[in-house]
Amino acid sequence: MTVNCKRIGNTFAAEVHGLDLARGIDAGLAAEIDHALATHGVLVFRGQRLDDDSQQAFIQQFGPPVVTNFKEIATGHPHFYDVGTVDNEGNPIPEDSVKGQYLLANQLWHTDGSQNQPPIRLTALHARELPPVPPPTEYADMRAAWNDLPESRRKELDGLIIEHSIYWSRSKIGMTMDDFSEETKAARKPVQHPLVRTHALNGLKALYLASHASHVIGWPLEKGRALVDELTAHATQRKYVYAHQWQPSDLVMWDDTWTMHRSTPYKEKHPRKMRWCGVRELEAV
Numbered sequence: 001m002t003v004n005c006k007r008i009g010n011t012f013a014a015e016v017h018g019l020d021l022a023r024g025i026d027a028g029l030a031a032e033i034d035h036a037l038a039t040h041g042v043l044v045f046r047g048q049r050l051d052d053d054s055q056q057a058f059i060q061q062f063g064p065p066v067v068t069n070f071k072e073i074a075t076g077h078p079h080f081y082d083v084g085t086v087d088n089e090g091n092p093i094p095e096d097s098v099k100g101q102y103l104l105a106n107q108l109w110h111t112d113g114s115q116n117q118p119p120i121r122l123t124a125l126h127a128r129e130l131p132p133v134p135p136p137t138e139y140a141d142m143r144a145a146w147n148d149l150p151e152s153r154r155k156e157l158d159g160l161i162i163e164h165s166i167y168w169s170r171s172k173i174g175m176t177m178d179d180f181s182e183e184t185k186a187a188r189k190p191v192q193h194p195l196v197r198t199h200a201l202n203g204l205k206a207l208y209l210a211s212h213a214s215h216v217i218g219w220p221l222e223k224g225r226a227l228v229d230e231l232t233a234h235a236t237q238r239k240y241v242y243a244h245q246w247q248p249s250d251l252v253m254w255d256d257t258w259t260m261h262r263s264t265p266y267k268e269k270h271p272r273k274m275r276w277c278g279v280r281e282l283e284a285v
């Protein structure tokens, strides 16, 4: 079977037709989806009636699922986060709560898990309940952004190492080191990743940036931060962006190794309930 993909974005992103994921996928189909992700970056599967068990069965075909141990957005299931906008009583999440801060930070361009080593490789987000006018999720094509840089610039950038840190990304929404416990600070140390990554399946290069990306190892701090800002602005120009308009029961899956994404603001009372799961890289990158 070949996965039937139809391009929906400008430079990347595709809709996948003809699959009912709740029926389960075998290893061969998972490998095809993996290759489709290497080609298209973002895959949209419409109308997938998944529950926790079938979403779990799906994600684990791609590798060991991420263990979701961040308690404020935990679901009770070991491999899911609840990226919802309401608490269990249906009230909007206050912006100054821990979960509110998490949701706010999701509005910064990021790749999932780049603040960790190994980072997350793939993410699958399922729309369980949507408001009448759901906020879109935006995705950026970091491969096209890389390819469009002049060759001389690519030579300068290839090989640079970037420090990624949760403290840096959270500082952008007003948090300080005092907002983190000593336990968190001990457990969540900054990590390093290459600025330019080569895809394991097709050898194609792409920028690897995120809200967590702070500065260049071995460069003066401010110079490195200016480079990260400049490249992030370059890579998130509208021509590289696919804005996903959610429909009920969409499953959107993306390749975190060469795309960035962000949520867009949503302040209405009607619940938006999304189930997040992912798989990590098996080795440090």
Ligand code: OGA
Binding pocket: 083, 106, 112, 123, 125, 136, 137, 138, 261, 262, 263, 264, 274, 276
């Ligand atoms: C995520 C994420 C964006 C959204 O689930 O990793 O960033 O629109 N979500 O909910």
Ligand code: MN
Binding pocket: 106, 110, 111, 112, 261
């Ligand atoms: Mn995310």
